[in-house]
Amino acid sequence: MKLVDYISTRGEAPALGFRDALLAGLARDGGLYVPREWPVLTKKEIRALRGKAYPDVAFEIIKRFVDGEIPDDKLHAMIGDAYATFRHPAIVPLVQTGPNDFILELFHGTTLAFKDVAMQLLARLMDYVLAERGERATIVGATSGDTGGAAIDAFAGRDRTDIFILFPHGKVSPVQQRQMTGSSEANVHAIAIEGNFDDCQNLVKEMFNDVAFRERVRLSGVNSINWARIMAQVVYYFTASLSLGGPDRKISFTVPTGNFGDVFAGYVAKKMGLPIDRLVIATNDNDILARALKTGRYEMRGVKATSSPSMDIQISSNFERLLFEAHGRDSTAVRNAMAGLKQSGSFEIAPEALKAIRREFKAGRATERQAAATIRETLEATGYLLDPHTATAVFVAARNSKAPTPMVTLATAHPAKFPAAVKSACGIDPALPSWLADLMQREERFDTLQPELKAVETFIGERARA
């Protein structure tokens, strides 16, 4: 019998094993896959991870979700390969910026964003499963800036997949855009959508819900709706905690949040037995999550463009996974909430569920001015240069820290991805690392489409080779 299988948050799609959930992305009922049960590590098992290299810790965590569906030696090799692409020997180093303050640098991968941590592994896992089955897949993804570049980097040139990334036209940073449009590989397609990130993400979900199209092109997804993305992100909560005395000491984390994938991975780590004190959600002016926790009402109010564009999101996909948990895994409650969101752009969180969410999470917002001031002040006080997403979180972390518990803030992007915002905040123009020095000179290749399902499906249908 399988120990781990994956069920949909909406309860109307069949349960799947790891490999099928990996290729499915979104469940057929529109829900998101979660493991039927959380694998739990004892304190002794967590202690045994101390001193191990990042890929070895990753293997120990990830194998519990893969549950034997990929042989251990193959899985271990893929993990080793994925993290060999990182430019720092510690993969995700922890930097101390104050007596109890730490920054977990997740941006040492090829595209300078935390997305590389999961995406490099996801591409290898998908390749492996597709090759095993003799199949091809069409990958679609929506991005507010970072997922797209990371996915294109990880999948470019792979012969079992074509990848189509939808990004909001004119609403990503110039560096982010070039990372998506500068690839010359034939299997890469960057599509600028005349809309915002939520429009892009809605199109992706609608493509998944169009069963005929989904089957015809063998659709697969790389956004954090795909369980494997979350799974890979769980690992760094463990490594950060181990570096600071875990599991024999509780640690808090503050996470710059948009689609709720990264902070949900922290929740999963806690469910797996990692002692975490506070999990703090940090938002920019697009503060739907902070408002929802405060008022109990999840209410869309239109997206505002900010200097942290990757967090300019209103429909925070992975919040659905949390709702499922907070409602005691009642999929009817999730279906009702999601129907409300679709019909009226809002829903009320039931009091018991809200209480459960507030037990697990705190939340806060940083305005544009507060984020810019945090970049400036952190530089003056510590010499450390933050990107605007991380600055948002550092601001919120300072208001949610409780000494002597260490507060780890997740640094989700390198400042050089957002040079204009960083320069305007503190006067420094951060340079791209040498391997990306020619990025802004690369020839751009992308198409522009309206946010219309038929137009996007036709475009993809004509080019997908699945």
Ligand SMILES: Cc1ncc(COP(=O)(O)O)c(C=O)c1O
């Ligand atoms: C730099 C950066 N920070 C934070 C986030 C938010 O992460 P999540 O969507 O997992 O909440 C994103 C996008 O996802 C991002 O690209």
Ligand SMILES: N[C@@H](CCOP(=O)(O)O)C(=O)O
């Ligand atoms: N901020 C993201 C938005 C998509 O998030 P994902 O984690 O669900 O892929 C981005 O940079 O694209």
